[in-house]
Amino acid sequence: GNSVTQMEGPVTLSEEAFLTINCTYTATGYPSLFWYVQYPGEGLQLLLKATKADDKGSNKGFEATYRKETTSFHLEKGSVQVSDSAVYFCALSDLDNDMRFGAGTRLTVKP
Amino acid sequence: EAQVTQNPRYLITVTGKKLTVTCSQNMNHEYMSWYRQDPGLGLRQIYYSMNVEVTDKGDVPEGYKVSRKEKRNFPLILESPSPNQTSLYFCASSLSSAGGTNQPQHFGDGTRLSIL
Numbered sequence: 001g002n003s004v005t006q007m008e009g010p011v012t013l014s015e016e017a018f019l020t021i022n023c024t025y026t027a028t029g030y031p032s033l034f035w036y037v038q039y040p041g042e043g044l045q046l047l048l049k050a051t052k053a054d055d056k057g058s059n060k061g062f063e064a065t066y067r068k069e070t071t072s073f074h075l076e077k078g079s080v081q082v083s084d085s086a087v088y089f090c091a092l093s094d095l096d097n098d099m100r101f102g103a104g105t106r107l108t109v110k111p
Numbered sequence: 112e113a114q115v116t117q118n119p120r121y122l123i124t125v126t127g128k129k130l131t132v133t134c135s136q137n138m139n140h141e142y143m144s145w146y147r148q149d150p151g152l153g154l155r156q157i158y159y160s161m162n163v164e165v166t167d168k169g170d171v172p173e174g175y176k177v178s179r180k181e182k183r184n185f186p187l188i189l190e191s192p193s194p195n196q197t198s199l200y201f202c203a204s205s206l207s208s209a210g211g212t213n214q215p216q217h218f219g220d221g222t223r224l225s226i227l
Contacts, residue, residue, distance in 0.1 A: 004153075034215055036218075041220070043201055043203075043218035044154075044203075044216075044218040045218070089153060089154070093214075093216075099144070099156070099216060101154040101155075102153055103152060103153040104153050
């Protein structure tokens with residue numbers, strides 16, 4: 001079946017540091033890939049998505065590229081801010097709406 | 112404003128006392144789903160619904176029931192709650208995957224259940 005594996009946290013960075021959160025997936029067919037962000041006390045919000053190989057999703061300075069050859073969708077940001085502190089979830093969805101989430105990575109950015 | 116609304120946000124109750132968590136969306140989405148979030152396990156799907164009167168089991172359906180009598184509502188029912196159902200629950204909705212496009216899901220703010 002489909003599955004998502006993302007790097008374990010927590011991740012602690014200083015403001016303006018470079019961020020990478022690794023995500024790899026296992027899937028049959030051609031899933032869409034997503035990153036969701038969860039701020040304290042809130043539900044998940046879509047951060048970015050990519051629907052086919054080599055697509056790059058981007059939003060709010062975050063980027064991730066759909067790499068079919070390495071089955072990866074790593075999240076990156078060049079310069080993090082304190083306001084980026086949250087839990088980040090990698091997810092995939094196939095055409096049957098079967099959505100799978102990674103375990104989540106907690107990011108803390110210190111001033 | 113497009114949203115998914117869950118109620119209650121917090122509930123503490125006792126083993127065996129039936130409870131219902133409501134979920135409503137105002138986006139005319141076909142697809143709705145319930146997840147539970149537990150530390151280190153991410154989100155696990157409990158039940159989902161592709162449309163009115165169509166529901167199916169997710170990965171962890173034991174101890175839960177759902178219904179989809181109307182498009183906008185998708186309540187989660189715990190007939191006889193037990194302590195292992197203490198968790199954070201999320202309802203989500205999306206458009207269907209018609210046309211071959213995988214749609215992102217919109218989430219409610221969550222319901223924290225504590226079963227004593």
